[in-house]
Amino acid sequence: MSLTLSAISHRYGTRCVLDNVSLTLAPGERVALVGGSGEGKSTLSRIMLGLETPTEGRIFHDGAPVSLRHRAGRQAFRQQVQGVFQDAPGAVNPRHTVARIIDEPLRHLSRLSHAARWARVTSLLDAVHLPAEYARRRPHQLSGGQLQRVCLARALAINPSLLICDEATSGLDTVLQVELTRWLATQCRDSGMGLFFITHDLRLARRLCSRVLVMQGGRLIDDVQAGEAFTHPEARALEAAVLPALPPAGTMKNAAPGGGVQGESTVVTDECLQR
Amino acid sequence: MSGPATLSPLSVYHGSLRLLDRISLCLTPGRTVALVGQSGAGKSLTAAALAGALPPTLTREGGVLSTRDGRMPQVASLLQNPRSAFNPLMTMEAHALETLATVGVRGHAARQRIAAALEDAGLAPEVRNTYAFELSGGMLQRMMLALGLMQQASFLIADEPTSDLDPRSCQRSLSLIETVVREHGMGVLLITHDLGVVNACADEVHVISEGRLVESTTPETLCRAPSSDAARRLLAAHHALYDEEPL
Numbered sequence: 001m002s003l004t005l006s007a008i009s010h011r012y013g014t015r016c017v018l019d020n021v022s023l024t025l026a027p028g029e030r031v032a033l034v035g036g037s038g039e040g041k042s043t044l045s046r047i048m049l050g051l052e053t054p055t056e057g058r059i060f061h062d063g064a065p066v067s068l069r070h071r072a073g074r075q076a077f078r079q080q081v082q083g084v085f086q087d088a089p090g091a092v093n094p095r096h097t098v099a100r101i102i103d104e105p106l107r108h109l110s111r112l113s114h115a116a117r118w119a120r121v122t123s124l125l126d127a128v129h130l131p132a133e134y135a136r137r138r139p140h141q142l143s144g145g146q147l148q149r150v151c152l153a154r155a156l157a158i159n160p161s162l163l164i165c166d167e168a169t170s171g172l173d174t175v176l177q178v179e180l181t182r183w184l185a186t187q188c189r190d191s192g193m194g195l196f197f198i199t200h201d202l203r204l205a206r207r208l209c210s211r212v213l214v215m216q217g218g219r220l221i222d223d224v225q226a227g228e229a230f231t232h233p234e235a236r237a238l239e240a241a242v243l244p245a246l247p248p249a250g251t252m253k254n255a256a257p258g259g260g261v262q263g264e265s266t267v268v269t270d271e272c273l274q275r
Numbered sequence: 276m277s278g279p280a281t282l283s284p285l286s287v288y289h290g291s292l293r294l295l296d297r298i299s300l301c302l303t304p305g306r307t308v309a310l311v312g313q314s315g316a317g318k319s320l321t322a323a324a325l326a327g328a329l330p331p332t333l334t335r336e337g338g339v340l341s342t343r344d345g346r347m348p349q350v351a352s353l354l355q356n357p358r359s360a361f362n363p364l365m366t367m368e369a370h371a372l373e374t375l376a377t378v379g380v381r382g383h384a385a386r387q388r389i390a391a392a393l394e395d396a397g398l399a400p401e402v403r404n405t406y407a408f409e410l411s412g413g414m415l416q417r418m419m420l421a422l423g424l425m426q427q428a429s430f431l432i433a434d435e436p437t438s439d440l441d442p443r444s445c446q447r448s449l450s451l452i453e454t455v456v457r458e459h460g461m462g463v464l465l466i467t468h469d470l471g472v473v474n475a476c477a478d479e480v481h482v483i484s485e486g487r488l489v490e491s492t493t494p495e496t497l498c499r500a501p502s503s504d505a506a507r508r509l510l511a512a513h514h515a516l517y518d519e520e521p522l
Binding site for chain 2: 035036037144145171174176177200207241242248249
């Protein structure tokens with residue numbers, strides 16, 4: 001499905017958080033949205049998920065205006081668009097089992113039988129590389145990375161055609177981030193699902209998505225294909241601030257300030273390695 | 276400023292379960308030592324032990340940071356989420372006075388030190404009368420650094436000071452750390468899971484995995500020839516971030 005935002009503006013009180021944002025996501029397209037904190041990225045994601053109604057502007061789903069006023073409209077929309085957020089522990093009910101958490105969209109948005117739902121939960125756990133016995137565990141028995149995979153499984157349960165990830169990998173370490181984004185890419189490729197990936201990490205955005213949007217002050221200031229250079233100066237500044245892939249070569253940075261000090265450091269280092 | 280300080284082998288236990296296994300490090304004034312590892316490897320536990328802030332349910336063995344002449348140096352901390360480090364009911368000045376009282380500085384001398392430290396950390400004098408909720412995360416991080424500067428701490432423990440920050444805030448945060456290393460000669464222990472951060476500012480790097488130090492080297496050597504599995508995993512993920520190939 002395609003999702004079109006047409007001249008979306010949003011205000012909290014008198015403060016304008018989104019300013020005339022227009023955007024179309026083609027079916028199956030993988031788009032990243034980057035920008036600093038407080039620039040309006042998460043508000044935009046909540047509006048795209050139908051969790052907030054914009055002050056101005058409209059949303060179109062396959063060319064038809066989205067109406068969330070009635071239950072049928074909401075259900076149809078939620079079957080198509082699902083989300084994953086940064087705070088996994090905050091996004092699940094601590095008293096539910098993992099199976100019940102993943103089952104929730106199936107119960108509300110599908111007509112599958114109990115047995116079919118259980119089979120789907122099991123296959124989803126397998127898909128996110130969690131052991132089947134985790135189905136009976138509760139959120140506090142899982143690590144942050146595992147819980148985030150449970151949230152991904154829940155979002156994918158009803159085969160949405162668009163997945164919105166709002167800093168879904170930000171709290172994880174690099175190894176887990178890369179593992180999850182690889183897995184997401186495979187899912188998108190296999191099912192033709194579109195992805196709207198909000199992140200502050202330009203490196204991840206480029207790796208995962210074919211198109212990168214930059215947001216600042218509630219406006220989209222840049223929209224380029226991955227691999228292309230940014231055009232807006234603020235977007236370029238963001239690019240310049242990306243951390244180095246390699247240590248600076250040939251600098252004096254790693255030279256010891258004094259022989260004795262280096263000696264001391266080495267002694268401790270050797271001790272550490274000898275164990 | 277004191278000389279280099281050595282951390283005597285630190286072990287931490289939860290009951291009989293060993294969480295940290297003889298971690299020893301050497302911190303040197305004017306140098307940045309990075310401690311890298313995956314989540315759950317024991318990075319933050321090491322930082323908490325160094326700051327004397329281990330949860331009471333854990334027991335520790337060793338882990339005393341001392342200089343060559345046997346003294347225990349002043350250590351300041353910089354947290355990823357600095358908001359949790361401030362009392363919401365106290366002004367910044369009240370925090371500063373309390374910090375200084377712990378090192379025996381009061382009255383006029385305290386006020387002078389506060390003014391100097393705020394300036395060094397790049398904060399306006401008006402910050403004194405503000406509460407934590409009135410300041411941004413970046414400003415609170417500066418304030419934590421100012422607290423370290425005013426108690427003339429020789430060492431700074433920065434626990435994931437940049438994770439979850441956008442590139443520009445991350446750069447600001449790292450340059451702040453670089454300033455205290457360069458201009459105030461502080462020795463920094465920088466805890467991170469991102470080798471990009473290590474490459475940007477560390478002089479030496481220690482890799483921690485399952486509570487043990489498995490590799491201690493320079494960032495160049497780590498990038499060129501990692502010797503432990505943990506380092507190879509981190510490095511593979513790090514390179515994957517910069518790969519040109521789309522996923």
